[in-house]
Every structure is written in C-alpha cells, then in structure tokens.
Amino acid sequence: MFLHDQELPALLWKNYDNEIWNNNARKCLSCSSCNLVCPTCFCFDVRDENELNLENGRRIRTWDGCLLPDFAKVATGENFRKDRAARYRHRFMRKTKYIHDKFGFISCVGCGRCASVCLPDIADPVKVFNYLKEF
Numbered sequence: 001m002f003l004h005d006q007e008l009p010a011l012l013w014k015n016y017d018n019e020i021w022n023n024n025a026r027k028c029l030s031c032s033s034c035n036l037v038c039p040t041c042f043c044f045d046v047r048d049e050n051e052l053n054l055e056n057g058r059r060i061r062t063w064d065g066c067l068l069p070d071f072a073k074v075a076t077g078e079n080f081r082k083d084r085a086a087r088y089r090h091r092f093m094r095k096t097k098y099i100h101d102k103f104g105f106i107s108c109v110g111c112g113r114c115a116s117v118c119l120p121d122i123a124d125p126v127k128v129f130n131y132l133k134e135f
C-alpha cells in the first residue's frame with residue numbers, strides 16, 4: 001500500500017480518537033526509549049543542582065521525552081498529559097500533524113530506531129500509519 005507523507009497529518013487528525021492509542025498504550029512502559037533514539041526528537045529539561053554549602057551549584061541540561069510521565073508536569077504540579085495513552089498519541093501527532101502545521105513537513109525520517117528499541121513493539125510509525133490507513 002502506498003501512503004504519501006503529506007497524507008499523514010489529515011489521517012492522524014481524523015483518527016485522534018481511534019482505539020489504537022488506548023490499545024497500544026496499555027503495553028507502553030513509559031520508558032521513553034523511542035524518544036531518546038530518535039534523530040528528530042530534541043526536547044530537553046533544565047535542572048539546578050545545589051552544593052551542600054548552598055552557595056555553589058550548576059545548571060545542567062538533560063534529555064527529556066514526551067513519553068515520560070513527568071514531561072508535561074508544570075510548576076503548579078498539574079500534569080496536562082498524565083494519561084499514558086495521551087502521551088503515546090502525542091508522539092505520533094507531534095511527528096506528523098503538529099510539526100507539519102508549523103513547517104509543512106513531517107518529522108519522521110523512517111529510520112526505524114524507535115521500532116528497534118521498543119520492547120512491547122508499539123513504537124513503529126509504519127505499523128501505526130498503515131493500521132490507520134486501513135482502518
């Protein structure tokens with residue numbers, strides 16, 4: 001089956017409430033490995049580490065990933081994507097619909113790294129996109 005990348009934003013958006021998000025997310029370990037190996041994922045977090053004397057410290061930047069439970073937690077303690085299925089869906093929406101809306105291209109290069117590291121085998125965009133195309 002042929003699926004053009006420019007079809008993906010509309011296809012994904014049409015399936016925002018598709019059962020696949022909940023069904024696959026039940027198996028998701030929230031490990032974020034799919035984010036960390038992805039060449040187009042760039043999200044990071046910034047943390048402050050204090051020395052015991054409370055006079056010195058350092059500010060460090062670390063990788064972050066949208067599949068991690070605390071990724072969308074804000075300073076007030078609220079988490080606007082605490083549901084695992086919402087986080088799982090967000091990764092696919094981000095790679096296709098949201099980036100395309102802003103820049104006109106999708107942000108998956110089809111390398112398959114995410115598919116190769118996902119233990120429950122639910123991260124492969126090709127499988128998800130083909131399922132939605134045939135749905």
Ligand code: SF4
Nearest residue numbers: 038108109111112114
């Ligand atoms: S296949 Fe796409 S989503 Fe997966 S790691 Fe490669 S670029 Fe990222």
Ligand code: SF4
Nearest residue numbers: 028029031032034118
């Ligand atoms: S989709 Fe797979 S690799 Fe990504 S967080 Fe879930 S279990 Fe981990």
